[in-house]
Amino acid sequence: MVDVDDYHRQGLEAFQADNFTGAIAKMEQAVALNGSRADIRANLGVILHRAGELDRAEEQFRASLVINPDDPTVYYNFGLMLGDSGRLGEALSQYDKSISLDAGNAAAHNNRGNLLKKLKRVEEAIVAYNRAIEADPNFAPAYRNFADAEEALGDVQGAQKNYARAIGLRGDVGSRIRDALLLPIIPESKDQILEYRNRLENRLDKLLDDDLIFEDPLSQVGATNFALAYHGLDDKAIQEKIARFYRQACPSLTYDSPHCESSPSLAREKIKIGFVSSFLYEHTIGKLMHQLIEGLPRSRFEVQVLSFSNIHDQWSEKLTQAAGSFICLPNSLSVARETIAAAELDILYYADIGIEPMTYFLSFSRLAPVQCVTWGHPVTTGVDTLDYFISSDLTEPEGAENFYSEKLIKLESIPSLVAPPDFNGETSPDMRGNSPLVVCPQSLFKYHPEFDAILRLILRDNKNAEFRLIAGNFDAWTNLLQKRFARTMGELADRIIFQPRLDREQYAKLIQTADIILDTPHFCGGMTTFEALAADTPVVTLPGDFMRGRVSLGLYKQMNVLDCVAADAEDYVGIVGELCSNEVNRIDLREKIHGTKNKIFNDQGVIGSQIKFFEQALADI
Known part of the structure; x- marks a missing residue:
C-alpha cells in the first residue's frame, strides 16, 4: 500500500525529472493523506513556484509556516517566490525571517541584496553581499552581485576586483562578460574613458577566441553596455563586436519566426506593426512614442504595443488606449519572442535598444520581415537582425551612415511626435x-x-x-x-x-x-x-x-x-x-x-514620413 512518504518521494523524483505536472499530482496526494506535514507542503510550494503557479505556491508556503514557523528554508523559498512575482517588499521580509533563524545562509543574504538592488537601495545591497561573503567566503554569486552593485554606484575599481574574485571562484561566462563590459558611469577623465574602452575590446577579443557557449543571457549577463554611448566616440565597431560575440557564444539568441520565411503582401488590407519597449509608461520613451502609436491610421495599420513593463500609470493608460492591442510580455526571452512571433507582424519597431537587456537580447531574433529601431537610446545596436535605424536629417552629420550597422533612415523632421508638456506657467x-x-x-x-x-x-x-x-x-x-x-x-x-x-x-x-x-x-x-x-x-x-x-x-x-x-x-x-x-x-x-x-510640437508630418518609410521598407523586401 502506498503511504504518504511514498507519494512524497515520488513527487520529488518527478520534480527532479522536470515533470512538474506529475510532481504536483503526487505531492497533492501526499497532502491529502497528511495535511499536517510542513515539509510536504513546503516542497509542494517549491514545485508550484517552478511550474509558474504562484498563487497556489503561496498557499502552500503559508500553510507550511503555520505548522512550523521556525524553518528558515521555507522562508527562503517563500522569498524566492514573492520576488519572482514582483512583491519585493514582502520577499525582503521573508529573507529577513530566514536570516534571523539561520544567519549563516549565504544565499539568503545574497538574494536579500538582489532585492535591495532592485529597490534602488544599492548601498544596503552591498552590506547584504558583504554578509553573504562573511557567511561563505567561497560563495561566488555574492562577489558577482557585489561587483554589479559597485558598478551601478560608479566604483569601477571595486567592481573590477570583485568580478575577478567571482571568476576565480567559479569562472562562469556571465561574470567574464560583465567584467569585459565594465565602464565608469562617471568617468574621471578622457584618459579613463579610453583606458576602459581599450580594456573592453581586449577582453572581447579574448572571449571571442575562447569559443565560449552559454544559454541564458538574461540571467547569466543581465546588462547592456549602456555607458558606452556617453563617451562621445564612434561606437559602431565595438557594438558590432559585442553583438558578434553574443551571436557566436549564445546560439539560443538566434530565432526566426516562421512567418518571416515569406514576404509580406502589400496588397493585404492592413500593415501589422508592433512597438516594443520596457519603458512604455511615464518615461521619456513612453512620451516620445505615444502620439506616433496613436496617430497611425487604423484604416491602414493594425497596431500592437508590446510592453515588458508592469508599471501602471497615466502614461501607460494613454498608450493602452492608443494601441489597437496592448500586450504585457513576460520577463522570459523565449516566451516573449514566441508571443511576438504568434502576432505575425510585418514590422517590429523598437522604441529603444541598449538601455536594458531584455529588448537588446530580443533584437537578435527575426520576429518580423522588417525590424527597425529609433532614437530612444541614440546609438547603433551592432545587431545584424536590425534592418533600419530611424533618425532625422536635422540631427545627423554628413557621413552619418558610417556610424550605423543598420541602414540609416533620415526623416525630414525629428522622428518623434511630441505633445507640449502641460506646464502651468508657475515659477519657483x-x-x-x-x-x-x-x-x-x-x-x-x-x-x-x-x-x-x-x-x-x-x-x-x-x-x-x-x-x-x-x-x-x-x-x-x-x-x-x-x-x-x-x-x-x-x-x-x-x-x-x-x-x-x-x-x-x-x-x-x-x-x-x-x-x-x-x-x-x-x-x-x-x-x-x-x-x-x-x-x-x-x-x-x-x-x-x-x-x-x-x-x-x-x-x-x-x-x-x-x-x-x-x-x-x-x-x-x-x-x-x-x-x-x-x-x-x-x-x-x-x-x-x-x-x-x-x-516642434504635434508635428503631424512625422506620421506621414514614418508611413512612407514603412511602406517602402516592406516594398524593398
Missing part, C-alpha cells in the same frame, strides 16, 4: 535669488570630462550667476562628479549647487524658473530640450559629432532659431556669458522661442 521663487539662474538638468552620466573646462570658464566669467545641477540617482554619483569638478575647476566648483532630486512638479518649476539651460556636449538633451523650449527657456547647445549630441540642434533647426547653437567651446562660453549679463537679450530670446516652438 525659492529656487533662485536675484541673479541669473543657470541650470543643467541632465543626468550626471551625461557630463563628459571635456565639459568641465567649459563649465570652469562659465563659472569664472559669470560671477553673479547662480548654477544648479540635479543630484544623481545615487549619492555616489554626485560625490564622484563633485570630486572630479574639484580637481578640474578648483574653488570655482564650490559655486555649483546640486539640487536634490525633484518630483515632476518641482522639475517643471525649475525648468520654467531657469534663465538659461546648459546642454551637455557629446550626449545632449532630448525630452529635456523639448520641455525647456516649451517653457520658453533658452537651451545653449554645442552640437557633437554624432546624432546623440545633435538633437537640440535639430529642434532649433526645425524652429529656425539658432541663437543658442554654439560653433565651438569658446562660442558656447560666450553665448552663456551674453545671456547672463544681458536681461534684455534673454527676454527677446524667450519671445523668439515662444513664437516658434509650435513647429
Whole structure:
C-alpha cells in the first residue's frame, strides 16, 4: 500500500525529472493523506513556484509556516517566490525571517541584496553581499552581485576586483562578460574613458577566441553596455563586436519566426506593426512614442504595443488606449519572442535598444520581415537582425551612415511626435535669488570630462550667476562628479549647487524658473530640450559629432532659431556669458522661442514620413 512518504518521494523524483505536472499530482496526494506535514507542503510550494503557479505556491508556503514557523528554508523559498512575482517588499521580509533563524545562509543574504538592488537601495545591497561573503567566503554569486552593485554606484575599481574574485571562484561566462563590459558611469577623465574602452575590446577579443557557449543571457549577463554611448566616440565597431560575440557564444539568441520565411503582401488590407519597449509608461520613451502609436491610421495599420513593463500609470493608460492591442510580455526571452512571433507582424519597431537587456537580447531574433529601431537610446545596436535605424536629417552629420550597422533612415523632421508638456506657467521663487539662474538638468552620466573646462570658464566669467545641477540617482554619483569638478575647476566648483532630486512638479518649476539651460556636449538633451523650449527657456547647445549630441540642434533647426547653437567651446562660453549679463537679450530670446516652438510640437508630418518609410521598407523586401 502506498503511504504518504511514498507519494512524497515520488513527487520529488518527478520534480527532479522536470515533470512538474506529475510532481504536483503526487505531492497533492501526499497532502491529502497528511495535511499536517510542513515539509510536504513546503516542497509542494517549491514545485508550484517552478511550474509558474504562484498563487497556489503561496498557499502552500503559508500553510507550511503555520505548522512550523521556525524553518528558515521555507522562508527562503517563500522569498524566492514573492520576488519572482514582483512583491519585493514582502520577499525582503521573508529573507529577513530566514536570516534571523539561520544567519549563516549565504544565499539568503545574497538574494536579500538582489532585492535591495532592485529597490534602488544599492548601498544596503552591498552590506547584504558583504554578509553573504562573511557567511561563505567561497560563495561566488555574492562577489558577482557585489561587483554589479559597485558598478551601478560608479566604483569601477571595486567592481573590477570583485568580478575577478567571482571568476576565480567559479569562472562562469556571465561574470567574464560583465567584467569585459565594465565602464565608469562617471568617468574621471578622457584618459579613463579610453583606458576602459581599450580594456573592453581586449577582453572581447579574448572571449571571442575562447569559443565560449552559454544559454541564458538574461540571467547569466543581465546588462547592456549602456555607458558606452556617453563617451562621445564612434561606437559602431565595438557594438558590432559585442553583438558578434553574443551571436557566436549564445546560439539560443538566434530565432526566426516562421512567418518571416515569406514576404509580406502589400496588397493585404492592413500593415501589422508592433512597438516594443520596457519603458512604455511615464518615461521619456513612453512620451516620445505615444502620439506616433496613436496617430497611425487604423484604416491602414493594425497596431500592437508590446510592453515588458508592469508599471501602471497615466502614461501607460494613454498608450493602452492608443494601441489597437496592448500586450504585457513576460520577463522570459523565449516566451516573449514566441508571443511576438504568434502576432505575425510585418514590422517590429523598437522604441529603444541598449538601455536594458531584455529588448537588446530580443533584437537578435527575426520576429518580423522588417525590424527597425529609433532614437530612444541614440546609438547603433551592432545587431545584424536590425534592418533600419530611424533618425532625422536635422540631427545627423554628413557621413552619418558610417556610424550605423543598420541602414540609416533620415526623416525630414525629428522622428518623434511630441505633445507640449502641460506646464502651468508657475515659477519657483525659492529656487533662485536675484541673479541669473543657470541650470543643467541632465543626468550626471551625461557630463563628459571635456565639459568641465567649459563649465570652469562659465563659472569664472559669470560671477553673479547662480548654477544648479540635479543630484544623481545615487549619492555616489554626485560625490564622484563633485570630486572630479574639484580637481578640474578648483574653488570655482564650490559655486555649483546640486539640487536634490525633484518630483515632476518641482522639475517643471525649475525648468520654467531657469534663465538659461546648459546642454551637455557629446550626449545632449532630448525630452529635456523639448520641455525647456516649451517653457520658453533658452537651451545653449554645442552640437557633437554624432546624432546623440545633435538633437537640440535639430529642434532649433526645425524652429529656425539658432541663437543658442554654439560653433565651438569658446562660442558656447560666450553665448552663456551674453545671456547672463544681458536681461534684455534673454527676454527677446524667450519671445523668439515662444513664437516658434509650435513647429516642434504635434508635428503631424512625422506620421506621414514614418508611413512612407514603412511602406517602402516592406516594398524593398
